[in-house]
Amino acid sequence: MPSVQIPFPQEKYQVIWIDPPWDVKKIKRKVRPNQIEMDYPTMSLEEIKSLDIASLADDNAVLFLWTTHAYLPYAFDIIKEWGFKYQRTITWDKRNGMCLFGFHHRTEFCLFGYKGKLEMYPRRETIPTLWVEKSPRHSQKPIGLQKATEVFGEKRIEIFARRSLDKWAVWGNEV
Numbered sequence: 001m002p003s004v005q006i007p008f009p010q011e012k013y014q015v016i017w018i019d020p021p022w023d024v025k026k027i028k029r030k031v032r033p034n035q036i037e038m039d040y041p042t043m044s045l046e047e048i049k050s051l052d053i054a055s056l057a058d059d060n061a062v063l064f065l066w067t068t069h070a071y072l073p074y075a076f077d078i079i080k081e082w083g084f085k086y087q088r089t090i091t092w093d094k095r096n097g098m099c100l101f102g103f104h105h106r107t108e109f110c111l112f113g114y115k116g117k118l119e120m121y122p123r124r125e126t127i128p129t130l131w132v133e134k135s136p137r138h139s140q141k142p143i144g145l146q147k148a149t150e151v152f153g154e155k156r157i158e159i160f161a162r163r164s165l166d167k168w169a170v171w172g173n174e175v
Contacts, residue, residue, distance in 0.1 A: 064090075083115055097135075
């Protein structure tokens with residue numbers, strides 16, 4: 001895949017939504033024998049950690065960091081490295097997934113962190129910590145949850161976006 005250099009955003013955002021290209025490997029399966037490589041280039045933990053996400057954050061900002069079971073322990077360190085304080089985890093039930101090691105892998109995690117001030121008892125729609133929405137395709141996150149996070153600010157960006165969404169800035173090589 002050719003390498004494309006996309007300038008990193010220079011603005012400040014109140015909502016940062018990021019699904020890093022974790023260094024996962026596709027598993028060769030009999031039902032899909034030709035899908036061994038990922039559909040996109042992946043990054044090492046150090047490369048992800050070194051992303052300058054802190055430079056995108058407004059004085060009061062929230063972060064939604066997507067991770068899988070395998071990378072969950074590392075995601076907590078990454079949040080700190082980027083200058084955010086971990087607050088809670090949202091579990092996404094994708095309603096589909098593969099079975100490995102006797103487990104049906106149908107969930108992913110979105111770690112929520114913040115920088116600056118976070119209102120404890122906001123007067124707005126609440127966001128459940130268990131989100132159930134069928135996964136539309138590999139690595140695409142739930143649009144319903146993304147729209148629900150808009151309550152945290154007018155200036156929003158999705159890093160490593162796979163699609164454009166109204167009222168969101170995007171950064172990544174797939175949009």
